[in-house]
Amino acid sequence: MRKTDFCPRSMTELENATKALGCSSDIYGNNQYMCLPNAEKTSLVEFCFDGLMGMKEKGYCLEVYEGSLTTKSCENFLFGCPNEPWRNYEFYKYPACQAINIRDKCYRLDPSCSTDNNGINESNVEVSKIQDPIVIYSVLGAVIILLITIIVILLWERNTLKKGYVHLIQSCQEENFVLSSHCPHINNTREERRNVLQSQGVEEE
Structure with missing residues (x-):
């Protein structure tokens, strides 16, 4: 498990990151590469998950805590929260779940998260590029x-x-x-x- 400044934003980027890290697939053929924020929201980490890539409920983001996957509610996000059940390896479809404010240790699309630091100490997922389907x-x-x-x-x-x-x-x-x-x-x-x-x-x- 290693820190990274960027997480994949497309299937092509996901495949390239998978090859770079040498990840394989689970028994169902699902890609086991993951790129998520840690539970403390102090960094993004990428790793090869050694378990089954299961389903997650809508309204939740994935985080990493002591090597295990955990969920965090994102229903209060301004936008970008998964609005339907999704599989672990589909994390790249929800960049709002990787957009973190490292200084204040929070998700940037959480209304309670500070946005007055001009992008300093934030993950490199630009909020302006996270497209809101409603808009x-x-x-x-x-x-x-x-x-x-x-x-x-x-x-x-x-x-x-x-x-x-x-x-x-x-x-x-x-x-x-x-x-x-x-x-x-x-x-x-x-x-x-x-x-x-x-x-x-x-x-x-």
Whole structure:
């Protein structure tokens, strides 16, 4: 078991760390590499766990205490706490559980943990890079609504302009000014005018 400044954040990083440390798999083929904070929150440690990689309940982080795995409730975290049951080797999916304040010996996403030391004596898991799914979905939803609104406005304006053009053609026809200077924007062919009118369900006289 050795101290480390970083824990894997992806499956690729996990595999690389596993090879570097020489960890194997349990009898079910699960990776036995672990990278967790110690129970005192004074450092991150990486090691090869020699037991079975079992399941953990949602709402809990893993810690290491005297070589054994222990759990710590994270339900009061601002975000990043596991929200479904998870396996030990999936620790890398929950970086909030490795983001610790070494000076104050606490989890950085715990509201009671101090955040006024400008990153000094903290583990190298940046809180700004821990993505909150609620925030992501909220932003995505807002973007989708904005795009739909823009499309509706553009379609409405296009329809309004087309109706105005049809009305202009009809007005010019009624006044027999189709080819006069009073209707400079519709001095096109009879076939083109017929197409515009038919698109609006209007028969040309």
